[in-house]
Amino acid sequence: MNVTSVSFPYGESIQWYSPENRHDLPENALKDWLLATGSLTEKLKRECDEFTVTVLGEHVHTPLAGECPHAQQPMWIREVLLSLDGTPWVFARTLIPQQLLDNPIHAFTKLGNRPLGELLFTSESITPGNIEVAQFETCGSLARLATSLDQPVNDTLWGRRRYFNLGAEQLIVSEIFLPAAVKQIMAKSTPS
Template structure:
């Protein structure tokens, strides 16, 4: 039975008060590819570890962001983005079934490839505004579950398809980023 969690308030940079420290703000609101930045930070020792993917009912905050009815089914992909063998970021990407089917976008066939690289290499995708929140611990995999971790999300749109990508920065990431 799923744990009932109060959904977070996703905030834009302009809505976030007080403004976070410069390092945090830089990583949360950077518009470039997170995959590329993590690859550089890890000196090329970047990897994607798939955790779960499949059809499931989307959370309410995801339905709202994708502008689909509550309870819509979608493809959900959860992975760890790793640097130098450590879990640095938990990423959850979702797309509504109604928009994904027939779109020609093969979200289910990525395996250990980076979704970010795919989205950033396809010029037809337009990235929406970045939003941030303190990500609910109950929504994280058990082995990295912690309170008050910063997450960000944005929606990439192409024609009628929206792919919502949420990325949660884990403590091991901040240890490396602060060096």
């Protein structure tokens, strides 16, 4: 794996859409993964023996153009790979407003290699919002990341974004399915 913190951040500016407004969503098992309303972390864990989180980088940065519609002030940005049995399946990018960083209950900046999803779906004070979807081109920074993971990108990548409400603030979590995930998801859905 050739990823380094020198390359952080990997995220790219993209237009996100409500699934109801995308008529080109994949009509296969990947669509179910994109629109799943529960914890993606838990869903991934059910698919493997060993689930790991690799932090690519986390730091205060200004969000990309259009990434955070409510503000352009610096936010805590965390990028990770979610791997199943040693194979990266998902690139995840989280934006956390500065006002939430001092919250001792959630300690967002001290997650380390623990999955954020466990916190988001077990805290009574955090409410999941709507899911949005997007396609990522084969020539973008996420495609280059996938290629550095020995996962050539032969088709557009699909991802989802979700807002999580905590008081008056919102966290934004984007999750992009890497080629290895798509291959496995499709293989498991195809009858033998």
